[in-house]
Amino acid sequence: MATYVxxxxxxxxxxxxxxxxxxxxxxxxxxxxxGFHASSTRDIAKxxxxxxxxxxVHFAAKEDLLFTIIRYVAENLRDRLLELAAQxxxxxxxxxxxxNAYVALPAHMYKAALVANRDFDSLTPVQRKQIVxxxxxxxxxxxxxxxxxKESGEFNxxxxxxxxxxxxxxxxxxxxxxxxxxxxxxxxxxxYYVRLVLGMIGAASAFDQAPPMLRCAAx
Amino acid sequence: MATYVxxxxxxxxxxxxxxxxxxxxxxxxxxxxxGFHASSTRDIAKxxxxxxxxxxVHFAAKEDLLFTIIRYVAENLRDRLLELAAQxxxxxxxxxxxxNAYVALPAHMYKAALVANRDFDSLTPVQRKQIVxxxxxxxxxxxxxxxxxKESGEFNxxxxxxxxxxxxxxxxxxxxxxxxxxxxxxxxxxxYYVRLVLGMIGAASAFDQAPPMLRCAAx
Numbered sequence: 089m090a091t092y093v094x095x096x097x098x099x100x101x102x103x104x105x106x107x108x109x110x111x112x113x114x115x116x117x118x119x120x121x122x123g124f125h126a127s128s129t130r131d132i133a134k135x136x137x138x139x140x141x142x143x144x145v146h147f148a149a150k151e152d153l154l155f156t157i158i159r160y161v162a163e164n165l166r167d168r169l170l171e172l173a174a175q176x177x178x179x180x181x182x183x184x185x186x187x188n189a190y191v192a193l194p195a196h197m198y199k200a201a202l203v204a205n206r207d208f209d210s211l212t213p214v215q216r217k218q219i220v221x222x223x224x225x226x227x228x229x230x231x232x233x234x235x236x237x238k239e240s241g242e243f244n245x246x247x248x249x250x251x252x253x254x255x256x257x258x259x260x261x262x263x264x265x266x267x268x269x270x271x272x273x274x275x276x277x278x279x280y281y282v283r284l285v286l287g288m289i290g291a292a293s294a295f296d297q298a299p300p301m302l303r304c305a306a307x
Numbered sequence: 308m309a310t311y312v313x314x315x316x317x318x319x320x321x322x323x324x325x326x327x328x329x330x331x332x333x334x335x336x337x338x339x340x341x342g343f344h345a346s347s348t349r350d351i352a353k354x355x356x357x358x359x360x361x362x363x364v365h366f367a368a369k370e371d372l373l374f375t376i377i378r379y380v381a382e383n384l385r386d387r388l389l390e391l392a393a394q395x396x397x398x399x400x401x402x403x404x405x406x407n408a409y410v411a412l413p414a415h416m417y418k419a420a421l422v423a424n425r426d427f428d429s430l431t432p433v434q435r436k437q438i439v440x441x442x443x444x445x446x447x448x449x450x451x452x453x454x455x456x457k458e459s460g461e462f463n464x465x466x467x468x469x470x471x472x473x474x475x476x477x478x479x480x481x482x483x484x485x486x487x488x489x490x491x492x493x494x495x496x497x498x499y500y501v502r503l504v505l506g507m508i509g510a511a512s513a514f515d516q517a518p519p520m521l522r523c524a525a526x
Contacts, residue, residue, distance in 0.1 A: 123428060125344050209342060209425075247499065250491075253484055254477060254503055261476030272469075280466065284473055288507040 091168040095197035102160050108146050110136040112160075115153045120199040124154060124207040155215040158204040162222040165193055169229045179237030180291050186230055187285045188278035190259035195266045195274035202263045230255055234289065244290030255285055310387040314416040321379050327365050329355040331379075334372040339418040343373060343426040374434040377423040381441040384412055388448045398456030399510050405449055406504045407497035409478035414485045414493035421482045449474055453508065463509030474504055 092098040095116065103109045114135035118127040129150055133140045147153040172185045194201035208219065231252045237243035245251045262277055272280070311317040314335065322328045333354035337346040348369055352359045366372040391404045413420035427438060450471045456462035464470045481496055491499070 206428075245503075250496070250499055251503070254480070254500070257480030257483065258473060258477050261473070261480060264476065265472055277469070280469055281473070284464075284470070284507045287509055288503045290506055 089167045089170070091164055091171060091193075093193065093196050095200050098160055098164055098197065105146075107136075107138065107142070110138070111143060111146055111153060112157055115157055116200045116203060119154065119157075119203040119207055124150070124203075124210045151210065151212055151215065154203070154207055155211055155219075157200055158208065158211070158219055159222070161194070161197060161200050161204045162219055162226075165190070166222055166225050166229075168193055169226060173229050173233070179233055179240060179242050180286065183230075183233050183237065183243075183285065183289075183291070184282045186233060187255070187259060187282045188275065190226075190230070190256075190278075191262050191281045192274035192278035194260075194263055195277060198263060198266050198268070205260060205263060227252060227256055237289070237291070242291060245288075251289060254288065258285065258288075308386045308389070310383055310390060310412075312412065312415050314419050317379055317383055317416065324365070326355075326357065326361070329357070330362060330365055330372060331376055334376055335419045335422060338373065338376075338422040338426055343369070343422075343429045370429065370431055370434065373422070373426055374430055374438075376419055377427065377430070377438055378441070380413070380416065380419050380423045381438055381445075384409070385441055385444050385448075387412055388445060392448050392452070398452055398459060398461045399505065402449075402452050402456065402504065402508075402510070403501045405452060406474070406478060406501045407494065409445075409449070409475075409497075410481050410500045411493035411497035413479075413482055414496060417482060417485050417487070424479060424482060446471060446475060456508070456510070461510060464507075470508060473507065477504065477507075 090101065092101060095113075099109050099112050103112060111132065114132045115127075117135055118132050121127075122131070127150070129140050129143050132150075132153070133143045136143070143153075147156070168189050169186055172189055173182065175185070176182070177185075208216065211219065231248065234243060234245075234252055234255070235248055238245065238248065259281060262281065266274070266277065309320065311320060314332075318328045318331050322331060330351065333351045334346075336354055337351050340346075341350070346369070348359050348362050351369075351372070352362045355362070362372075366375070387408050388405055391408055392401065394404070395401070396404075427435065430438065450467065453462060453464075453471055453474070454467055457464065457467065478500060481500065485493070485496065
């Protein structure tokens, strides 16, 4: 259950075969740039410096390559959130760590993470079911934290299910605009979103905690 | 610049030809159910009770049908936000109206609005540019309100550009789960999101204003 910050580390640790790793990286680049439907097996093979026939040795269909990418990315995020949840602390502290990771970790591998969110619908029904199971685990980790904070009175919101979806959607939405050439690092954006989320759910301390980036930006 | 709450009203008022209206409704259903790529002109023609050849009389390519749907939906939302912005009031009052409309109006035509968000990438570059222009107008209306509230000290956030994206993404994300069979109406969800957003941006009154739905749900 080790977790990885970069896509290179993730693929290197999850995948033994260098050929398959090259295909995974080529798939991420092709799907990210052109979309799943517009990417041909020929493109992917070319990017990986393999013949199209060699692709089929490892992935019977383009969907299988997409599925492997999405699964590795989603499992890595889940395992990271589980690690953070195990560290304990108050609901506000835990939620802050979870939101920061939910923003920063995908941003560090933003091409693969964008593909995972955008091209999910192109998976087969059986594959989608497996990914939905991982997404449900992500939602449960965040939801448990929200429920605990609501019970203890630390958070102030009414509807757990809508609020949980709002928090998750907000974290995921950063992928729609994140660029490594932007002015903030993944962790700085994560910190900013922590503050937005704490405000959103009425956490008592939301406006006492200005993360460092914000203090600097105000100078 | 009249605005419409239902898709039926919108298409009836924007499109004179009953045949084109049938094609627009058929396109929404097909794209919503099967996705743009998996929908064939034959499917759409069948749903509209026309021959595939008759489709091409009105729309030279499937992209043109998608573009017309997205344009009508996006312009309708923009015109509604412009109407609301013209009503004046404090930044908190105006933002509350804008967020409610940005959630509720697309939810009332959720199939078309989901297609507009999800299948945007399938438009041609020239078409995308036109839709991006409308989206920029939407972002500007919300952004102007945020900037005014920040200047007056009514809102408390640091980075206008990130905060604006967060507000817009949060409003749009309701389309990923909204169902007319859910327990809340579009307006009730809109009210809930108003509270989430006011909390997120540190509006002073965020937790004084429990919308009616929340008071009821707490009974």
